[in-house]
Amino acid sequence: MDYLVMVPGPTNVPERVMNAMLTPIINHRSDDFRNLYKTIVSKTKQVFQTENDIILLTASGTGAVEASVINMIRKGDKVVVPVNGEFGNRLADLIDAWGGHAIRVESEFGENPRIEAIEEAFEKNEIKAAYAVYNETSTGTTLRYLEKIGELCSNKGAFFIADAVSILGGDELPVDKWNIDICVTASQKALAAPPGVSPLSISDKAKKYLKSNPPPTQYFNLARYFKYFEENFETPFTPALPLFFAFNEALDIVLEEGLESRIKRHATCADAFYSSLSTIGFEPFAKLDARSNVVIAFNYKDGMDDSKFRTLLSEQFKVLIAGGFGKLKGKVFRIGCMGEVNKYHVMRTVSSITSVTNMMNAKTTDEPLGIAAEKLKAIP
Amino acid sequence: MDYLVMVPGPTNVPERVMNAMLTPIINHRSDDFRNLYKTIVSKTKQVFQTENDIILLTASGTGAVEASVINMIRKGDKVVVPVNGEFGNRLADLIDAWGGHAIRVESEFGENPRIEAIEEAFEKNEIKAAYAVYNETSTGTTLRYLEKIGELCSNKGAFFIADAVSILGGDELPVDKWNIDICVTASQKALAAPPGVSPLSISDKAKKYLKSNPPPTQYFNLARYFKYFEENFETPFTPALPLFFAFNEALDIVLEEGLESRIKRHATCADAFYSSLSTIGFEPFAKLDARSNVVIAFNYKDGMDDSKFRTLLSEQFKVLIAGGFGKLKGKVFRIGCMGEVNKYHVMRTVSSITSVTNMMNAKTTDEPLGIAAEKLKAIP
Numbered sequence: 001m002d003y004l005v006m007v008p009g010p011t012n013v014p015e016r017v018m019n020a021m022l023t024p025i026i027n028h029r030s031d032d033f034r035n036l037y038k039t040i041v042s043k044t045k046q047v048f049q050t051e052n053d054i055i056l057l058t059a060s061g062t063g064a065v066e067a068s069v070i071n072m073i074r075k076g077d078k079v080v081v082p083v084n085g086e087f088g089n090r091l092a093d094l095i096d097a098w099g100g101h102a103i104r105v106e107s108e109f110g111e112n113p114r115i116e117a118i119e120e121a122f123e124k125n126e127i128k129a130a131y132a133v134y135n136e137t138s139t140g141t142t143l144r145y146l147e148k149i150g151e152l153c154s155n156k157g158a159f160f161i162a163d164a165v166s167i168l169g170g171d172e173l174p175v176d177k178w179n180i181d182i183c184v185t186a187s188q189k190a191l192a193a194p195p196g197v198s199p200l201s202i203s204d205k206a207k208k209y210l211k212s213n214p215p216p217t218q219y220f221n222l223a224r225y226f227k228y229f230e231e232n233f234e235t236p237f238t239p240a241l242p243l244f245f246a247f248n249e250a251l252d253i254v255l256e257e258g259l260e261s262r263i264k265r266h267a268t269c270a271d272a273f274y275s276s277l278s279t280i281g282f283e284p285f286a287k288l289d290a291r292s293n294v295v296i297a298f299n300y301k302d303g304m305d306d307s308k309f310r311t312l313l314s315e316q317f318k319v320l321i322a323g324g325f326g327k328l329k330g331k332v333f334r335i336g337c338m339g340e341v342n343k344y345h346v347m348r349t350v351s352s353i354t355s356v357t358n359m360m361n362a363k364t365t366d367e368p369l370g371i372a373a374e375k376l377k378a379i380p
Numbered sequence: 381m382d383y384l385v386m387v388p389g390p391t392n393v394p395e396r397v398m399n400a401m402l403t404p405i406i407n408h409r410s411d412d413f414r415n416l417y418k419t420i421v422s423k424t425k426q427v428f429q430t431e432n433d434i435i436l437l438t439a440s441g442t443g444a445v446e447a448s449v450i451n452m453i454r455k456g457d458k459v460v461v462p463v464n465g466e467f468g469n470r471l472a473d474l475i476d477a478w479g480g481h482a483i484r485v486e487s488e489f490g491e492n493p494r495i496e497a498i499e500e501a502f503e504k505n506e507i508k509a510a511y512a513v514y515n516e517t518s519t520g521t522t523l524r525y526l527e528k529i530g531e532l533c534s535n536k537g538a539f540f541i542a543d544a545v546s547i548l549g550g551d552e553l554p555v556d557k558w559n560i561d562i563c564v565t566a567s568q569k570a571l572a573a574p575p576g577v578s579p580l581s582i583s584d585k586a587k588k589y590l591k592s593n594p595p596p597t598q599y600f601n602l603a604r605y606f607k608y609f610e611e612n613f614e615t616p617f618t619p620a621l622p623l624f625f626a627f628n629e630a631l632d633i634v635l636e637e638g639l640e641s642r643i644k645r646h647a648t649c650a651d652a653f654y655s656s657l658s659t660i661g662f663e664p665f666a667k668l669d670a671r672s673n674v675v676i677a678f679n680y681k682d683g684m685d686d687s688k689f690r691t692l693l694s695e696q697f698k699v700l701i702a703g704g705f706g707k708l709k710g711k712v713f714r715i716g717c718m719g720e721v722n723k724y725h726v727m728r729t730v731s732s733i734t735s736v737t738n739m740m741n742a743k744t745t746d747e748p749l750g751i752a753a754e755k756l757k758a759i760p
Contacts, residue, residue, distance in 0.1 A: 002404045010405050010621060021401045021622055024382045025390050025574065027700045058576050060438055060617040063599040070597065090598070097596040188618060194405065196438050196576055196620025216477040217450065218470070219443040219600070237440040238568060240576025240620060241390060242401055320407045 003314070006349050007322040008137050008166055008295045010188035010195045011339035013246070017193055020249035021242035028241065034233040036244060041229075043251035044199050047191070047259065048168070048183060050175040052201040055225045056247075058240040061165035061186030064198035066094060067220035068161050068182045069131075071210040075099035077128040080121045080158075082106075082113045082143060084290075085136035086326040091163060095131065103127075109139045109328065110286045110297075115148055122156055129159035129181075135167035138325055140297030140334060141290040142171065150179035159206055165189060165198075169254055170266040170294040170338045181206040187243065190266070190294055192339030193250035196243040253340075265379055266293045269341050272375035276350045276368035280357060285332050296335040297324075301362045306330045309356060316359075317352035343376040383694070386729050387702040388517050388546055388675045390568035390575045391719035393626070397573055400629035401622035408621065414613040416624060421609075423631035424579050427571070427639065428548070428563060430555040432581040435605045436627075438620040441545035441566030444578035446474060447600035448541050448562045449511075451590040455479035457508040460501045460538075462486075462493045462523060464670075465516035466706040471543060475511065483507075489519045489708065490666045490677075495528055502536055509539035509561075515547035518705055520677030520714060521670040522551065530559035539586055545569060545578075549634055550646040550674040550718045561586040567623065570646070570674055572719030573630035576623040633720075645759055646673045649721050652755035656730050656748035660737060665712050676715040677704075681742045686710045689736060696739075697732035723756040 005012045026032040041054045048054070057064050069091075073079060077100045081092040084107045092102035103121050107113040121127070130153050135142045143149075146162060153160035161182040164173055168183070170190030175183045181203040188195035202210075202222065211223045218224065224236040254262060270293035274284055277298055285297035300306060306323045310333065313319045324332040335349060350372045385392045406412040421434045428434070437444050449471075453459060457480045461472040464487045472482035483501050487493040501507070510533050515522045523529075526542060533540035541562040544553055548563070550570030555563045561583040568575035580602075582590075587606065594603045604616040634642060650673035654664055657678055665677035680686060686703045690713065693699045704712040715729060730752045 003406065005405050005407065007407050007409070010408065010618060013405050018402050018622075022398050025385050025393050026383065027385065027387050027702075028390065028575075029387075029702070030694070030700070058438070058440055058620075059443070059599060060619075062617040063439070066597055066599045094598055099596070186618070188405075194620065194622045195408075195618045196623060216479070217446055217597075218474055219439060219446045237442040238390060238566070238575045239440075240438075240574065240623060242398075242574045242622065242626075243576060243620060246622075314410075320410070322407075322409070 001318050004319045004345060004348055006335050006345065007320050008334055008336035009186070009338065011192050011336055013192055013194055014253060014340055016253065017246050017249045020245040021194070023242070023245040025241055028239055029234060036248060037233050037235070040244065040248050040251065043248070043255060047251060047254055048175045048201045049173070049177070050201045052175065052203045053207060053226070055200050055202060055222055055229070056235070056239070056244070057198045057200070057220070058196060058237070058243070059198050060195060061184065061198050063220065064184045064186065064200055065091065065163050065165065067222060068184055068200065069094050069098055070215040070217065070220055071222045072129060072159060072161065072182065072206065073098055073100040074213065076101060078103060078125045080105060080118060080127055080130040082118060082132050084112060084139065084141060085109055085133070086138035087136055087163065088133045091131055091133060110141060110290065112141060112143055112290045115145050118149060119152060122152055127156060127158045129161060131161045131163065133163045134173065135164070135171070135292050135294055137166040137295050138328065139285060140292045140295040141286045142167065142292040144289065147178045154179040166338070167294050169262060171263055175201055187247050187250065190338040191250050191254060193247045194243055196240050197247045266337060266341065268375065268378045269337050269346050270296060272346050272372040273335060273337060273350065275375055276372035277353065279368045279371055280354060294336070294338040296337050297332045299332055304360060304362050306333065309333065309360065312356045312359060313352055317355070319349055319352045343379055346372055346376060381698050384699045384725060384728055386715050386725065387700050388569070388714055388716035389566070389718065391572050391716055393572055393574055394633060394720055396633065397626045397629045400625040401574070403622070403625040405621055408619055409614060416628060417613050417615070420624065420628050420631065423628070423635060427631060427634055428555045428581045429553070429557070430563070430581045432555065432583045433587060433606070435580050435582060435602055435609070436615070436619070436624070437578045437580070437600070438576060438617070438623070439578050440575060441564065441578050443600065444564045444566065444580055445471065445543050445545065447602060448564055448580065449474050449478055450595040450597065450600055451602045452509060452539060452541065452562065452586065453478055453480040454593065456481060458483060458505045460485060460498060460507055460510040462498060462512050464492060464519065464521060465489055465513070466518035467516055467543065468513045471511055471513060490521060490670065492521060492523055492670045495525050498529060499532060502532055507536060507538045509541060511541045511543065513543045514553065515544070515551070515672050515674055517546040517675050518708065519665060520672045520675040521666045522547065522672040524669065527558045534559040546718070547674050549642060551643055555581055567627050567630065570718040571630050571634060573627045574623055576620050577627045646717060646721065648755060648758045649717050649726050650676060652726050652752040653715060653717060653730070655755055656752035657733065659748045659751055660734060674716070674718040676717050677712045679712055684740060684742050686713065689713065689740065692736045692739060693732055697735070699729055699732045723759055726752055726756060
């Protein structure tokens with residue numbers, strides 16, 4: 001029996017998408033590739049809800065986020081960064097290391113920083129850009145006021161860059177409507193393709209800036225990608241062809257389902273997880289208004305051992321979930337509720353977690369499966 | 381009918397290797413992945429003929445070469461770089477852009493710079509490192525005295541970094557014997573895996589340096605890769621799992637054939653290409669002592685149109701070869717003679733090129749196929 005992969009990326013990948021990787025190798029300097037790339041770009045625009053340009057990198061999401069920093073930030077630039085988890089921290093650290101000045105607007109993990117504190121940072125400083133992690137994978141929180149940061153940047157003439165690596169395709173994210181200059185995601189999260197391809201959308205304003213300020217490196221130099229795309233519909237460096245074929249197929253699946261249905265399915269599955277596991281005494285890590293629909297984090301009950309819990313889940317039930325990391329290591333478990341997640345995934349995960357909790361003598365009396373099943377009726 | 385892919389990477393990928401990509405997605409923070417990574421590292425060491433550490437990046441070869449620069453070069457560092465083609469140029473440019481000072485030791489394209497000129501550069505300057513492109517893919521030349529640069533670096537206490545992207549697995553390259561501190565290659569060239577994974581071998585001396593001088597970025601920060609590998613046998617960022625499975629299978633094929641046989645097979649196929657196509661009036665671009673066994677470049681005959689030639693080859697014979705690039709665009713064609721290249725590939729390519737040359741009325745009277753067949757008898 002294969003694993004049910006319920007970690008927050010990589011996710012289970014549909015057979016259609018896996019099989020697309022078997023497409024025979026083509027020359028990446030040929031019309032075959034040019035047509036593939038054009039098709040992927042066109043579909044990616046639909047999924048991003050944008051008219052902006054799209055660049056695809058052969059790299060993980062971290063690589064694409066880094067590309068957004070090294071192309072847009074120069075020495076001394078002041079940058080507002082909401083920080084409420086490890087990925088926000090990592091982003092702010094990268095901006096500082098690269099010579100920028102990250103103005104961290106912090107909150108407790110599990111909550112979102114107050115929007116007023118972000119507004120204040122804009123009022124007190126000459127801000128070049130705001131960088132926001134839309135979904136903080138380390139804590140299972142979503143920054144629900146992304147649109148407001150977009151408005152703020154738009155009004156102040158600042159760039160707005162969204163790290164949407166773990167969420168795009170699984171929750172609302174109309175890139176143009178929310179004034180996002182650069183939006184970054186990755187293939188292996190809510191888009192359910194294998195890892196290794198990371199798309200970015202780039203506004204005309206950002207494109208103009210980065211073309212006239214190229215960074216001192218090559219692989220993530222976005223001006224090079226524009227040059228090759230605009231002249232020949234090619235990538236400057238050899239693309240990971242099988243992953244491009246797979247990503248193309250994954251985009252078809254997203255568009256066939258429709259974004260609206262897909263987002264609703266994620267919300268319903270998330271609701272089922274939160275509701276059902278709460279009844280056996282697990283407390284969601286995130287506050288209600290910050291809870292993510294794509295990464296579900298729960299506190300362990302007192303005395304429950306992380307390693308024992310996840311080993312039992314994996315070895316006895318073939319269900320893979322993630323632990324916490326950074327300062328949450330051992331304190332929370334996290335479920336990836338993304339990509340092709342459906343009612344069978346939720347039921348099997350909830351059932352297995354209930355059984356393992358039982359085996360570890362940490363169960364309360366309520367029965368979560370009926371609750372999950374009731375919630376999941378909302379999925380057609 | 382599938383294409384016969386004879387471009388200088390990506391190459392044809394054996395079915396075993398393609399099928400390995402269908403291995404179901406695993407958690408990259410699990411023993412399943414740790415065991416995979418350990419296995420790949422161990423096999424890669426054998427193929428590199430090294431006891432040094434191995435790091436695998438999810439990126440093209442250019443990305444891995446860039447990693448070798450940004451981790452080892454700091455502002456003002458003097459670096460010797462032999463330059464006789466586009467990739468040597470690109471490497472020297474990257475070193476300069478990153479703040480180093482590349483001392484270019486140049487020669488005409490198609491020749492190798494004199495080793496004495498490299499020795500002279502070492503004598504006149506305080507050299508931090510030498511960077512050498514072992515096989516210059518743009519011109520089909522191989523730097524036959526790599527070992528001597530290794531000796532020179534070793535004697536002078538400089539680092540020696542080899543860009544072996546398009547050659548490792550297809551020609552001699554004993555990394556430790558030749559004193560190479562960092563050796564970089566990529567999956568889709570002579571190792572015949574799909575593109576997207578790039579391994580580097582790193583000596584203790586280089587590791588010590590880069591751990592104490594981390595660059596201001598994350599994705600190519602090799603100290604991070606060491607930390608994750610040494611603590612947990614993991615990668616710091618999500619690896620392109622299907623490509624890791626495929627690369628693992630490709631390494632098995634290399635080790636089953638044996639490095640020595642594999643290198644001999646490449647040499648025999650190269651000999652067959654050079655000998656046979658010379659008889660119908662094509663002149664190898666590279667001088668005899670610089671000719672590559674993995675990338676075969678020929679000058680076009682007067683009046684032959686590059687685009688027409690390659691379009692006929694592709695559309696009438698399903699054989700893909702490459703044109704020239706940079707200043708050689710339109711002047712040469714290049715054949716990838718790498719990876720799983722065998723006598724059938726050579727015969728079909730030579731036959732198709734002969735036919736197309738005929739169709740373009742550029743043929744001379746000799747018959748190349750008998751010559752190629754005779755040479756190819758050396759392959760068991």
